Amino acid sequence: MDELVTLLTTDLVAITRGRGFMPAALEGYLTRGCGWVPANMALTPFDLIAEDNPWGSAGDLRLMPDPATAIRLEGLGTTPLHTYFSDITGLDGTPWECCPRSLLKRAVAALEREAGLVPVAAFEHEFQILGADWAPAPAFSIAAARRADPFGPGLMGLLKAAGLEPEMFLPEYGTDQFEVTCRPAGALAAADRAVALRMIVRELAAHQGWRASFAPKTAPDGVGNGVHIHLSFRDREGQPATYDPARPGGLSEAAGRFAAGVVRHMPALLALTAPSPLSYLRLVPHHWSAAYSCLGLRNREAALRICPIPELPGTDPAKVANFEFRATDATANPYLALAALIFAGLEGLRAGLAQPPLVNTDPSGMTEAERARLGAHRLPESLPAALEAFRADAAVQSWLPPVLSDCLVAVKRKELSLVADLTPEELCDRYAAIY
Known part of the structure; x- marks a missing residue:
């Protein structure tokens, strides 16, 4: 069966795009990559380019594939899914300053160079299946899992075949909502896995005649779909560096300072982790979605949560703390998103910030004085407010090349203009069809 090999990159609006070729040409493309255009980074989710982007029609780049990221999956009912994740480079092969994957590499290198910490990460995804003709089933129930059969086992098998080390598949709280997790990995591999997981879930759902949506909301009054980024650290010798049972919450001094920076x-x-207008229908109090910093x-x-450690025989807290x-x-x-978290944590380490107080109840139920004492501040309640905070934070601006920061703001302003007249229901429908 004929197939295509596709070199992939993921842009500012989290759309994975690329270019394909016949497998016989793979060796050459692994060496020289394929052409790309700077203004592609200025695409909105609706495939319109922000007019005030920094490049216009000028410039040429390369997608340089990472051979370690090869995925080839059969059994999806179409041609095999054969892909490589790529770095965006200049024509001479040097990293392009606006390449998100290369930015994450720089963040990881800076954390290890300055603090001696190597981040380990995992992305926990929630999504909904749209278009399936299922009878209602209780949340979290075996009935909800079995009515989707063989979707769950099929998905886990595909993720395993793709090298993503799947860990768990479960029915979630929302209507036709599921969660899937993969084992922790180095930061770059974890982000690659996040992109691959979304791609594979969508492929398998389409094969069943459904649509999988990771949109933050598919209905204004529905349960949101979040992505939780888990982080822990190892030192340069590979030993766990997140846990200290003598400190608040069990976080090591370094992990506590990192948390303070975040x-x-x-x-x-x-502006980088919840970057759509729809994100702010999800980030509200009482929804377990994190409305306070x-x-x-x-x-x-809490927007940053110390995860529980099993108190069972044979459990090493240092290895599981995150x-x-x-x-x-x-x-x-x-x-x-992961690069921004790492840079933020590194700022906390650089400044020697003290670990923040632990907030162990819903901040929205506290008085203003209690929230102020604990430093629990309401997060931006809209994308324009988040963009304003993004532009006003000098440290955050220092992490990104100015041209990338300018492009992000231009794209988001264009995106906001394109949905300005939509009702909440229309907004959910629009994003559910894309994400």
Whole structure:
């Protein structure tokens, strides 16, 4: 059967795009890559280019595939899915300053160089199946899992074949909603896995005649689809470096300072981690989705949550300790979101910030004075407010090349203009069809 090999990159609006060729030409393309255009980074989710992008019609780039990211999957009812994730480079092969994947590499290198920490990450995805003719079933139930059969086992098998190390598949709280997780990996591999997982879920759902949507909301009053980014650290010798049982929440001193940096810069981070107008229908209090910039211990209303450690024989707390950033969704580019978190944490380490107080109840139920004492501040409630915080945070601006920051703002302003007149229902429908 004929097939195509596709070199892929994921842009500012988390759309994975690329160019394909016949397998017989693979060796040459692995060496020289294929052509790409700077203004492709200025595409909105609706395939209109932001007019005030930094490049216009000028410039040429290359998609340079990473051989370690090869995926080839059969059994999807069409031709095999054969892909490579790519870095965007100049014509001479040097990294392009606006390449999200290369930015994540720079963040990882900076954290190890300056703090001696190597990040380990995992992306936890929620999505909904649209178009399936299923009878109702209780949330989290075996009935909800079995009525989708063989989707669950088929998905886990495909993820395993693709090298993603799938960990768990479960029916979630929302209507026809599922969650899927993969084992932790190095930061770059984790972000690659996030992109691959979304791609494979959509392929398999389409094969069943359904549509899988990772949109933050598919209905205004429905349960949101989040992406939780789990983080832990190892030192340069590969030993766990996240846990200290003598400290609050069990976080090591370095992990606590890292968490402080994330909390301090969280309002600006939302422009990269919750970067669509629809994201803010999800980020509201009482929805376990993170509406306040604070650190919590096993508190699902905290935007940064220290995850529980099983207290069972044979469990090594140092190996399983981690925290998760919850104010993320699938309209975010995984490379940019994770790079931003790493840079934010590194700022906390550079400044020697103290670990934030633990907020272990819903901040919206506190008084203003209580929230102020704990440093639990309401996060931006709209994309324009997040973009304003993004532009105002000098540290965040220093992490990104100015041209990338300018492009992001231009794209998001264009995106906002294209949906300005939509009702919440229309907004959900529009994004559910894309994400």
